[in-house]
Amino acid sequence: AKIIKSGNTSISDFELSVAKIIMEVETSTDLKQLRELYIVGAKSIVYTNGRGVLILYVPVTLLKKFQAIHTKLIVELEKRIGHYVVIIGRRRILPVPSKKSKVKQYQKRPRSRTLTHVHEATLPDLVYPLEIIGKRIRVKLDGSKTIKIHLDKKPDNDDRIDAYSMIYKKLTGKQVAFEFPE
Numbered sequence: 001a002k003i004i005k006s007g008n009t010s011i012s013d014f015e016l017s018v019a020k021i022i023m024e025v026e027t028s029t030d031l032k033q034l035r036e037l038y039i040v041g042a043k044s045i046v047y048t049n050g051r052g053v054l055i056l057y058v059p060v061t062l063l064k065k066f067q068a069i070h071t072k073l074i075v076e077l078e079k080r081i082g083h084y085v086v087i088i089g090r091r092r093i094l095p096v097p098s099k100k101s102k103v104k105q106y107q108k109r110p111r112s113r114t115l116t117h118v119h120e121a122t123l124p125d126l127v128y129p130l131e132i133i134g135k136r137i138r139v140k141l142d143g144s145k146t147i148k149i150h151l152d153k154k155p156d157n158d159d160r161i162d163a164y165s166m167i168y169k170k171l172t173g174k175q176v177a178f179e180f181p182e
Helices: 013-028 030-036 060-068 069-081 117-128 157-171
Strands: 040-046 052-059 086-088 133-138 147-149 175-178
Touching: 013 069, 013 147, 030 060, 030 147, 052 060, 052 133, 052 157, 060 069, 060 117, 060 147, 069 117, 086 117, 086 157, 117 133, 117 147, 117 157
Parallel strands: 052 086, 147 175
Antiparallel strands: 040 052, 133 147
C-alpha cells in the first residue's frame, strides 16, 4: 500500500496508478528507503504544450525522508510518467475560530495550521532541491500582489521554473515570480 488516505476518503483510479508506478520504481531501482514511505494523495495539472505536472502529497512527518531520495526518485518517476513531478507535504488549514461557530474551540489554533503558514511552507517543498534565499512581496498600484522568490542557483531547465509558478498559483491562488542572483 503505497497510498494511505485518512478517514473514509476513497482512493481514485489516478492515485492508484501513481502508487503502482511508485511500487515499480521501488522494485526496479536501488531505492530501498522507499519501502517504508507512502503518499497520501496525488494530483495532475496540465501544463503548457501537453506536458503535465504530477503533484505527490506526502505526510509532513515523512517529507525529510522523501527529500533524502528526492533526485533519484524524481528522475525515475519523470522517466516513467513523462511529466514533471513535485513532492509537497500535506498540511492542514484550520478555519479562523469565530464566536458564532457551532463547534466549541477548546484549543487555540496553532500557527502551523493557519492559511499563511501553510502557503509559506509549501514554497520550499515546491522548489526543493533549490533553496530560497530571499522573498519580496511587490504590491502594484492596482492592489495586486506578486511574491518574488530569490533562489540560490539557476536550475538546468527554465521550463521547470515556469511550472513551479503555475503550480503555486493553482494551489494557493497567489502570483509568484522566481529570480536568481547574478
